[in-house]
Amino acid sequence: NAGVTQTPKFRVLKTGQSMTLLCAQDMNHEYMYWYRQDPGMGLRLIHYSVGEGTTAKGEVPDGYNVSRLKKQNFLLGLESAAPSQTSVYFCASSTQGSRLDEQYFGPGTRLTVT
Amino acid sequence: ILNVEQSPQSLHVQEGDSTNFTCSFPSSNFYALHWYRWETAKSPEALFVMTLNGDEKKKGRISATLNTKEGYSYLYIKGSQPEDSATYLCAFKNTGNQFYFGTGTSLTVIP
Numbered sequence A: 001n002a003g004v005t006q007t008p009k010f011r012v013l014k015t016g017q018s019m020t021l022l023c024a025q026d027m028n029h030e031y032m033y034w035y036r037q038d039p040g041m042g043l044r045l046i047h048y049s050v051g052e053g054t055t056a057k058g059e060v061p062d063g064y065n066v067s068r069l070k071k072q073n074f075l076l077g078l079e080s081a082a083p084s085q086t087s088v089y090f091c092a093s094s095t096q097g098s099r100l101d102e103q104y105f106g107p108g109t110r111l112t113v114t
Numbered sequence B: 001i002l003n004v005e006q007s008p009q010s011l012h013v014q015e016g017d018s019t020n021f022t023c024s025f026p027s028s029n030f031y032a033l034h035w036y037r038w039e040t041a042k043s044p045e046a047l048f049v050m051t052l053n054g055d056e057k058k059k060g061r062i063s064a065t066l067n068t069k070e071g072y073s074y075l076y077i078k079g080s081q082p083e084d085s086a087t088y089l090c091a092f093k094n095t096g097n098q099f100y101f102g103t104g105t106s107l108t109v110i111p
Helices: none
Strands: A004-007 A008-012 A019-025 A032-038 A044-049 A065-066 A073-078 A086-095 A111-114 B005-007 B010-014 B019-024 B028-040 B045-050 B056-059 B062-067 B070-079 B086-094 B099-101 B105-110
Touching: A004 A086, A019 A032, A019 A086, A019 A111, A032 A073, A044 A065, A044 A073, A065 B028, A073 A086, B005 B086, B010 B019, B019 B086, B019 B105, B028 B070, B045 B056, B045 B062, B070 B086
Parallel strands: A008 A111, B010 B105
Antiparallel strands: A004 A019, A019 A073, A032 A044, A032 A086, A065 A073, A086 A111, B005 B019, B019 B070, B028 B045, B028 B086, B056 B062, B062 B070, B086 B099, B086 B105
16 A cells, blocks of 8 residues: 655756656545645645546646546646746645545655756 | 744754644634644654544644634644654645645754
């Protein structure tokens, strides 16, 4: 049981390049989330999904796109990376959206955009 | 912008001391309040999920209380141990199912 995994763990991009971060969970969770974590700031929600085929914007969605083609995978895309997107990205999942559901986090992806 | 504030930002205590930290959040559109423990080089792990005003949760030496009317939650650690050293995050979940995290309280327990 791997829980929540993220690929890759580290990446360096040049401004303008594109990339996709993959989040996978093996817990059959409905909800999945992408956050970014920056120094001095709390985790901020980028996008989330309430089920296969659905996505919704979070607090800081600009510059990112997401897709949830399979229930177990949630992809975060950067079409044209900018230095402001240098951050640590965390994926999380939860069973449903009920009050008592806790989130399970992946190990994070450290992205540097030069 | 929805503000979730945690205080203090960091804390150093001696082994055996008891300590507490605060999470402040909006009192409107409340759905749940989560506490997470985040050790260095690991992922955040859920400690407590609280939903009702007056909720109290306990796990070993760690406990938490919730006041939704005034918008705060306290996390208490009794008899701190070095293994309690971590960052403690709170997250406010609103009725729109979105989470808003505080910046965390970094706890260091000195042996």
